[in-house]
Amino acid sequence: MNNKRERISYIICLLVVVLFFAFCLIIGTRHDKQKEEAMVNRWNRGVHAGCGGNFEYQQMIAGQSWRSYVYRCDKCGLVVTFPHQMEFYTSGSEED
Numbered sequence: 001m002n003n004k005r006e007r008i009s010y011i012i013c014l015l016v017v018v019l020f021f022a023f024c025l026i027i028g029t030r031h032d033k034q035k036e037e038a039m040v041n042r043w044n045r046g047v048h049a050g051c052g053g054n055f056e057y058q059q060m061i062a063g064q065s066w067r068s069y070v071y072r073c074d075k076c077g078l079v080v081t082f083p084h085q086m087e088f089y090t091s092g093s094e095e096d
């Protein structure tokens with residue numbers, strides 16, 4: 001009886017822990033997706049939405065645990081940085 005009760009509370013504890021991790025994973029994934037969407041929107045297929053110029057790759061800046069890829073608008077000179085190279089997001093599924 002006592003043993004059974006212990007086992008049940010053990011299972012409940014396990015369940016709570018598993019649910020907690022699942023919850024964290026879902027929140028984390030959603031957050032990453034939002035961040036990625038914002039980044040892709042800013043990149044806008046290599047076209048600066050503000051002036052219609054094209055982003056040109058300038059250089060990569062690397063730290064110990066991060067990288068930044070610097071792009072510059074060829075029309076207005078705006079400099080933007082992205083966490084990875086963005087050419088991949090230009091060749092996509094759209095009709096052009």
Ligand SMILES: [Zn+2]
Nearest residue numbers: 048051073076
């Ligand atoms: Zn521009």
